[in-house]
Amino acid sequence: MSKSKKHLRDCPALARPITSAECGAGRGSTHACPADCPFFPFTPDNYDLHGEIESRVIQKTYQRATRTMTPAERDRQLRALDEQEGDDILVNHARFAWLYHWERDAGGLSFGERWLADPACGLSNDERVLLTGMNRSRPVVFEVHRILDEQTTEGVDLLDGQTLRIVDRSTASSVARYSTLLFWCYPMPHYERSSGGGLFIPEVQEVAPETVVREIIRHLGGPSDPVAERAWLAQNFALTCKALAAVKSARWQDTMQAIDARYSKTDYRVLKSARLAALLEKHPDLEPESVSDDEAVEGFAEGYVWLEHPPKEKAGQLALPLPTDPKVALGETVLGRVLLGRDRVRIEAMSAARHQDLRARFERLTPGCVEFLGERSDDLAAQTLDRQMTGFDPALVPPRLRENPQRIHFASQRVLPVEDSAEATLLATFQRQYATFLDEPTPWLNHSTPRAAAQDPALRPRLVSLMKTHICGCDTHRRTEGLDLDLNPLLAELGLHELISEPPPLGIADGDEFEEEDLDDDDDVPGALTALGTGLDPQPSIPALSARDMDRRIEAMQRDFPTHDAAEAALQTSFPGLLEFALEATRTALNDTDCTFLKLLILRAGHLFRPDIGPPSVLNHERIARGFVFEFATVSALLGKENPRHDAMERWLADGPQPVVLQDLAGVLIETTGKLRRKQRPSDQATLVILAFAKALVAELSRIRE
Secondary structure (H helix, E strand, C coil), X not given: CXXXXXXXXXXXXXXXXXXXXXXXXXXXXXXXXXXXXXXXXXXXXXXXXXXXXXXXXXXXXXXXXXXXXXXXXHHHHHHHHHCCCCCCHHHHHHHHHHHHHHCCCCCCCCHHHXXXXXXXXXXXXXXXXXXXXXXXXXXXXXXXXXXXXXXXXXXXXXXXXXXXEEECHHHHHHCCCCCEEEEEEEEECCEEXXXXXXXXXXXXXXXXXXXXXXXXXHHCCCCCCHHHHHHHHHHCHHHHHHHHHHHHHHHHHHHHHHCCCEEEEEEEEECCHHHHHHHHHHCCCEEEXXXXXXXXXXXXXXXXXXXXXXXXXXXXXXXXCCCCCCEECXXXXXXXXXXXXXXXXXXXXXXXXHHXXXXXXXXXXXXXXXXXXXXXXXXXXXXXXXHHCCCCCHHHCCHHHHCCCCCCCCCXXXXXXXXXXXXXXXXXXXXXXXXXXXXXXXXXXXXXXXXHHCCCXXXXXXXXXXXXXXXXXXXXXXXXXXXXXXXXXXXXXXXXXXXXXXXXXXXXXXXXXXXXXXXXXXXXXXXXXXXXXXXXXXXXXXXXXXXXXXXXXXXXHHHHCCCHHHHHHHHHHHCCCHHHHHHHHCCCCCCHHHHHHXXXXXXXXXXHHCCCCCCCCCCCXXXXXXXXHHHHHHHHXXXXXXXXXXXXXXXXXXXXXXXXXXXXXXXXXXXXXXXXXXXXXXXXXXXXXXHHHHHHHHHHHCXXXX
């Protein structure tokens, strides 16, 4: 066999052998490569290769932009990053997607289209094929119908009904069937690729998800034409995301304000202790319950739970997260509790209505045995709003989307454990309720049962909408809690075969810190954003620290600052405003617990580079912010597209001016959080945020002249 024939490959597109050079020069452009061709980089099986080419195009995009953009265009590009003000990756990606792939010049061409038209574009054939797809990036409202595997989801774009087959691992690992997201995607020959993360559309009673988006577009002054509305959405994506967040906050506020969640306690003086104890012990609705340590300190020795025993078919119920009042029973409904001490007895309930009922029953039961002392009521819903409600602009919320807030009936249930497992108990409860679900009337179906609604043409669309909500909820339980809930048999019994598909895999067990499935919606990296900041900032003036340098500096830090407060005070003196800036820059991504770990790394990094003498050092916060966005995008891309993930993480930590410092900080974070229970640790997304900020900070600290 000749040497040349050894380099031939069978081309299914041309139905003949071709050379690798001919293949590389024409695949996807002049050759219509099929989805099973092993040499075509844009197939589901070549997922990682697609990611590598995308990374190259991202880098070349920014490099070309710096050469070819006018000063005004370059200024807009930098402003797009500077205007982030804590916005997430999704919003920032949209700004650059508009800048590079949507905004047109006087000749009607985008930046990416002008690039492709340039004979000296500097792109390989594969890069041209990818850029052709990226130039068709568009925002979509994606309703998930099927989760086919660990990287593939199918559904429809609700804006135009187009079927989408999204090949993206982060999307497939984070969604449930019939969840609806707003995100950007671009077409490739055999699938679409999502990019920049996704935003879940908030549920609004009797309003379809696509209508929610369109109501916002109209409310904000956008067009009603379907073609024009997508262009408007592309240009105003950040504002739309802000409005969607405002809708979610407004509806949550309205829901909380409507909840009867007044935790009420009434105390009585005990007049006849023996008779009172006998009455409580013999009452059929009272069952003994242990008191807490705090209650024992207050002088209560015995506790009872007061159960409601209505007809069996209406036993205690808990509202599901639906736009109406259909319910699923968790167990016997608790009216309230009774706490008995030597001289005092207390009754307490978790809503004003239940407390009123409980007080009436208790006083009917105990005439002459007790004397009223006092009463206290705390509005838990109002307290929750005060603690958790973030500011939003009501002007961004269309009035229609504040109608019919969700009604939650606040009630307590006593659930008997199953096999000493909370998961098994919850699973058994849901299975028990769904066994009777088909024949229970629900207001969402005009008080018809699901079984009857399935036979009524007028009610069937509402039943389909209702069941989508149930499927999405069950899938979420599967993914987040590992509950093996599968509604397919129930759907088959209702004749809703169009909703039946394989449920997603069960939830992820505890494992490595950077499991791919644990990443949040923002794993995919925004196109040109990942290249920003490279090659523009001043070079470090402090050489890379060695392991010996690190040991010396850590020893000095521990000697000079034996307490956390002393270390923090010294840091504030050396780098005034650094901690405040860090917390503000990450406030939308980290909760209060996460911030303690961020501060830990900032203190350690700051003291490793803190000048021993001299005035306070002025850090460039803007440069840190740019670096933070860049590093978070970069590490998200590596972990989403490369395996093994541990190696990708190691490469990212080593790629910078101070690799030893970064590895030390990552080790401190993992060692500290590894001692905690899973629920107390930062999420994988928060871990990446903390490390990305730390890496950007270390790069800035490396510029301090010693």
